[in-house]
Amino acid sequence: MxxxxxxxxxxxxxxxxxxxxxxxxxxxxxxxxxxxxxxxxxxxxxxxxxxxxxxxxxxxxxxxxxxxxxxxxxxTPELWTQVVPHRTQILYLPDISFISLYLDLKPGKIVIESGTGSGSFSHSIARSIAPTGHLYTFEYHELRAETARKEFIDHNLTEIVTIEHRDVLANGFGKVGIADAVFLDLPAPWDAVASAKEALRRDTIGRVCSFSPCIEQVQRTALALDEHGFADIRMYECLVRDYEVRTLPLPDIEEAIGGQKVNFKLNKNDRKKRKLESGAASLAGQSGTSSEVMLSKPADQARGHTSYLTFAILAPEVTSE
Ligand SMILES: C[S@@+](CC[C@H](N)C(=O)[O-])C[C@H]1O[C@@H](n2cnc3c(N)ncnc32)[C@H](O)[C@@H]1O
Missing domain, CATH: 3.10.330.20 (Vcp-like ATPase; Chain A, domain 2)
Known part of the structure; x- marks a missing residue:
């Protein structure tokens, strides 16, 4: 097997x-x-x-x-995010991709994450940093930590992911100067900033991201980051607009101009131009019948706010040499 x-x-x-x-x-x-x-x-x-x-x-x-x-x-991590049993709110692909880029996640990186939650983001982090990087992920809810641990075993991720059942706000991460990046998805991320700083490497740029649904959390986290000497503090919100492909009837030109009989024929060039125009708004051009057109249009329900993403960097320590 x-x-x-x-x-x-x-x-x-x-x-x-x-x-x-x-x-x-x-x-x-x-x-x-x-x-x-x-x-x-x-x-x-x-x-x-x-x-x-x-x-x-x-x-x-x-x-x-x-x-x-x-x-x-x-x-794959992206499919896993769509099927993972939700024990908590999870991160979805737009935020995952944006955070992975800004935290510069790539093979060999050492990453710290808390809380693990449902492990949605953990799987993507693991793939980005494999095969030589490592993710240390912390979760203080015991059952969630155990469930995520079982999934990491089932998914052959144990060489890349270490999960610890730990309250990081009370006890910190217990890691010193090893991490390239720290990701916080916690109710009070500002209380983890000192520990995040301690965990980050000081010989190169360290990166931190905090994921919080409320602007008040962003304000407190940004203040804490500033107080602890982080720089380039920025906040983003990542919104995505889905498009769907629909076949819609083409408006009848006679109806559109008030029932008048229109007596003109499109010549070959006009027909070609009209087809091109409808093609510009469509994915697959015109559908089978001339009275319908296949369009791509924004989904009726656009996805709303998930969380604010607060990023900051910690500059390398300058030694006297
Ligand atoms: C929203 S969930 C994280 C979801 C995760 N990012 C994902 O994509 O699946 C937040 C998690 O943080 C955990 N948590 C809250 N406070 C904590 C603390 N002090 N130490 C460790 N974990 C904590 C919660 O138990 C919860 O599982």
Missing amino acids: SAVTMLHQYKTTIEDGDLVVVYINPESMLTITMKKGSVLNNKFGSFPHDKMIGLKYGSMATSLNGRGFVYLLHP
Whole structure:
């Protein structure tokens, strides 16, 4: 049996014991661990694991009755964030990507994170810093810490992630001068700033990010960062606009100008121009019939505020030499 790693070692074939993300539709995904003799049942039918073992990741699996199908995807941090069982509020992809960039997460980096929460961000950090970096993540809720520990084991992340059950506001991180970056997702992040400073390396730039939903938390954290000698203190909010593809009827030109009979024909060039214009607003150009057009438009419900991201850097210590 070989468990899938969610990092850099992608594999092609699904084996017994592997974790698989089952994609049913864009709103419905789940994870299963392959086990000989087990069956996945859903409203589309029954999918025996034995028929999935041996398939390539990315394959379609058909239900026993031949009417339903699902896709079997390789787990990745971004898919994990979409399927992770929520024990807490979690970080989503827009914030994850922005923070990873600003904290300069890359292979070999040492990162400190607290709280671990549901481990959504931890998985992305782990992939960014693998194979030579390390994530020390701290969680004071015992059950959450244990659940995350089990997931890190199941996902083959133990060489890259160490989780500790610890109250970092009361006891600090217990790390001195080792971290390239510290990420705080805590109710009172300002109380962790002194400990974050102690944990950061002093021979190079240290980076910190605090993720807080309220502006008052940002104010207190920024003040604490300033008091402890951090520089370049900035706050961002990351908002994303989703687009969806829709097929809509094209307005009838006669109706649009008040029911008058329009007696003109588009010549070849006009028709081409009109097609190009509608194509500029569409992903796939015109659909099958001439009275419909396929458009990409912003989703009706734009995602709102998640949290403010406060960043700061700690300059390297200048030695007399
Ligand atoms: C919002 S969750 C973190 C979610 C996480 N960023 C994710 O993406 O899944 C905040 C976590 O911080 C933990 N926490 C709160 N105070 C803490 C403290 N003093 N020390 C360690 N963890 C703490 C909470 O138990 C909670 O699980």
